[in-house]
Amino acid sequence: MRKDRKKNEPITELDHVDRNLSSLNVIPRLFDMTHLTKFTLSHNKLTTIPLNIADLENFHVLTRWNNQIEEFPSSISNLSMLRILNVGMNRLSVLPRGFDSFKSLEILDLTYNNINERSLPGNFFLNMRLCSKQFPLAIMHQ
Numbered sequence: 001m002r003k004d005r006k007k008n009e010p011i012t013e014l015d016h017v018d019r020n021l022s023s024l025n026v027i028p029r030l031f032d033m034t035h036l037t038k039f040t041l042s043h044n045k046l047t048t049i050p051l052n053i054a055d056l057e058n059f060h061v062l063t064r065w066n067n068q069i070e071e072f073p074s075s076i077s078n079l080s081m082l083r084i085l086n087v088g089m090n091r092l093s094v095l096p097r098g099f100d101s102f103k104s105l106e107i108l109d110l111t112y113n114n115i116n117e118r119s120l121p122g123n124f125f126l127n128m129r130l131c132s133k134q135f136p137l138a139i140m141h142q
Contacts, residue, residue: 010035017042034058037081042066054078065089065109072096080104088112094119 012035037058042065049064054075061084069090077098085102086109093114100120 012036013038013040017044037061039063042086049073049076051075057081060084060104062086072099074098077101083107085109 017040034056035058036056038061039056039059040061040063042063044067046064046067046069049069049072051073052075053059053062053073056079058081059079060081062079062082063084063086065086066089069087069092071092072087072095074096076096080103082102083104084107085105086107088109089112091114092110095115
């Protein structure tokens with residue numbers, strides 16, 4: 001959170017890096033923050049992403065690098081404004097149905113997970129408008 005934020009100014013960014021968090025319950029009022037656009041929770045011990053994450057309608061950047069996340073809720077694909085999704089270095093092995101339907105996604109980092117070409121929907125790359133450099137070569141050339 002910015003230190004120069006004015007008292008009544010809405011919170012648009014949260015950064016909780018390397019805080020040894022294992023649950024989102026420790027962050028009060030997370031889903032009351034309708035103006036939140038960027039949320040970074042890297043280098044923690046989180047195992048899940050909340051089911052109601054899609055309630056954050058203005059969300060642009062979600063970073064959960066280096067946690068212990070094993071799966072996404074299917075509601076994550078409802079984040080129509082999401083531009084950057086960084087969930088590298090977790091324990092993901094499959095992607096939920098509808099994951100390839102992000103309309104605004106520009107950057108997707110799935111590196112250092114257990115995802116392979118069989119984990120992806122057949123038309124995954126056709127539906128995603130992403131730069132190929134964001135994907136491991138092993139997946140791109142299968």
